[in-house]
Amino acid sequence: xxxxxxxxxxxxIFVLFITIPIWYNRGGGTEPPKPVLPKDxxxxxxxxxxxxxxxxxxxxxxxxxxxRDGQRGTVTVDGxxxxxxxxxxxxxxxxxxxxxxxxxxxxxxxxxxxxxCHLAPVE
Amino acid sequence: MKYAFPLAAVIALVLCALILVQIPGMQYLFGVVxxxxxxxxxxxxxxxxxIHWGKSPVPFKIPTTCGQGYSLPWIKHDKLEAPVNAxxxxxxxxxxxxxxxxxxxxxxxxVYDGPKLTYESSKWLWLFGIMFHYSFLVIVVRHMRLFLDPxxxxxxxxxxxxxxxxIGAPAMYMTDVTIVLALLFxxxxxxxxxxxxxxxxxxxxxxxxxxxxIVLTGILMRxxxxxxxxxxxxxxxxxxxxxFSPTITxxxxxxxxxHLFLVCTLLAYFPFSKLMHMGGVFLSPTRNLANDSRMKRxxxxxxxxxxxxxxxxxxxEFREDMVEQGIPVEKELPSQG
Numbered sequence: 001x002x003x004x005x006x007x008x009x010x011x012x013i014f015v016l017f018i019t020i021p022i023w024y025n026r027g028g029g030t031e032p033p034k035p036v037l038p039k040d041x042x043x044x045x046x047x048x049x050x051x052x053x054x055x056x057x058x059x060x061x062x063x064x065x066x067x068r069d070g071q072r073g074t075v076t077v078d079g080x081x082x083x084x085x086x087x088x089x090x091x092x093x094x095x096x097x098x099x100x101x102x103x104x105x106x107x108x109x110x111x112x113x114x115x116x117c118h119l120a121p122v123e
Numbered sequence: 124m125k126y127a128f129p130l131a132a133v134i135a136l137v138l139c140a141l142i143l144v145q146i147p148g149m150q151y152l153f154g155v156v157x158x159x160x161x162x163x164x165x166x167x168x169x170x171x172x173x174i175h176w177g178k179s180p181v182p183f184k185i186p187t188t189c190g191q192g193y194s195l196p197w198i199k200h201d202k203l204e205a206p207v208n209a210x211x212x213x214x215x216x217x218x219x220x221x222x223x224x225x226x227x228x229x230x231x232x233x234v235y236d237g238p239k240l241t242y243e244s245s246k247w248l249w250l251f252g253i254m255f256h257y258s259f260l261v262i263v264v265r266h267m268r269l270f271l272d273p274x275x276x277x278x279x280x281x282x283x284x285x286x287x288x289x290i291g292a293p294a295m296y297m298t299d300v301t302i303v304l305a306l307l308f309x310x311x312x313x314x315x316x317x318x319x320x321x322x323x324x325x326x327x328x329x330x331x332x333x334x335x336x337i338v339l340t341g342i343l344m345r346x347x348x349x350x351x352x353x354x355x356x357x358x359x360x361x362x363x364x365x366x367f368s369p370t371i372t373x374x375x376x377x378x379x380x381x382h383l384f385l386v387c388t389l390l391a392y393f394p395f396s397k398l399m400h401m402g403g404v405f406l407s408p409t410r411n412l413a414n415d416s417r418m419k420r421x422x423x424x425x426x427x428x429x430x431x432x433x434x435x436x437x438x439x440e441f442r443e444d445m446v447e448q449g450i451p452v453e454k455e456l457p458s459q460g
Binding site: 001002003004007010011014015018019020021022024025026030032033049050052053054056057059060104107108109110111112113 | 179292
């Protein structure tokens with residue numbers, strides 16, 4: 001083999017670089033988060049699977065309707081009226097940002113910009 | 124129809140994952156076994172190919188020179204285009220790898236009536252090529268959020284930068300848009316440009332379709348078909364894979380398995396395809412050799428060893444025959460005593 005003094009170190013650097021996740025995580029990652037669910041409330045504005053997948057879209061739609069179009073109405077789910085609001089609706093049941101929102105968001109490195117405008121509850 | 128077969132192949136791969144993953148137990152095959160196999164093939168195949176190349180001799184110094192070589196002191200030397208030492212070669216390689224400098228020189232030849240042949244600079248390939256490669260790099264680094272726990276600052280910084288426009292929720296990534304545009308250009312170029320279309324082969328189209336499939340399934344999962352794309356379960360699986368203790372705890376959307384299967388196909392296919400230019404760019408002799416053929420003698424490694432043979436030694440060897448044939452010699456035969 002020619003130029004092995006350059007090629008072999010290059011390959012070693014390449015393999016070490018590709019396997020960074022193995023070196024970085026050695027000792028095992030943390031357990032996946034378990035967000036604390038509210039005890040008294042039974043139903044959310046959408047079924048659990050849907051709200052889990054679509055909550056960011058729903059909040060985005062509400063934000064646009066309320067702030068950009070001025071439609072501060074309510075949404076009716078199963079005959080119950082809910083305000084289109086993060087602070088007055090969601091955070092009423094899910095009182096803790098740290099124990100609910102942040103658990104998954106931190107784990108998956110999601111940084112929603114809700115809190116650029118909203119004041120997070122003091123905890 | 125050289126693009127029909129690779130397109131069909133990618134569709135077949137998608138359907139294969141989509142259907143097979145419905146069978147209970149197959150999630151483990153698609154989520155754990157195939158990713159490990161693909162990664163082993165990728166790393167093993169990559170090293171094998173590079174070492175195989177390293178064993179090939181370079182008979183001549185063949186650097187491409189596009190500028191004035193090192194010469195007399197009053198002739199200006201073009202250090203990047205005709206490098207003569209390691210530092211200048213490193214500078215040229217760096218610009219080649221990071222900025223695709225040779226592609227920047229791409230020209231387009233057109234024949235007009237007359238006939239008249241013209242060449243003009245054509246930077247589109249460079250632009251979309253570099254757009255594709257950097258988008259892909261950013262996307263791969265962004266994905267490290269699913270493999271690294273805790274997520275390092277660099278990865279989250281890149282993610283914030285990529286979703287800086289804050290369009291929609293989940294926030295749109297700029298690289299998702301640019302990679303699709305770039306892939307469509309790179310594919311369209313092979314369809315529309317007659318010369319490029321003529322030389323395009325199945326193995327040119329297949330990686331394009333495969334990467335487009337990966338990108339589209341990724342975009343679908345993030346923005347459109349979010350049901351059961353449980354990011355925590357996916358991260359648990361990904362971190363499990365890199366800590367060698369993979370678990371699939373929840374039901375994950377089959378779209379995720381399609382995405383993963385296409386990525387595994389790409390990894391496994393990589394070392395045996397033109398995609399090896401990732402390693403090959405470092406080993407291209409026309410780029411990484413110094414243009415110093417008049418300063419240092421380059422010896423062809425497969426030359427047989429030829430010992431110097433002086434005339435005196437030659438005459439010593441053949442003197443008797445030479446005298447016999449009447450050829451004049453410098454030193455006569457020793458007189459017969």
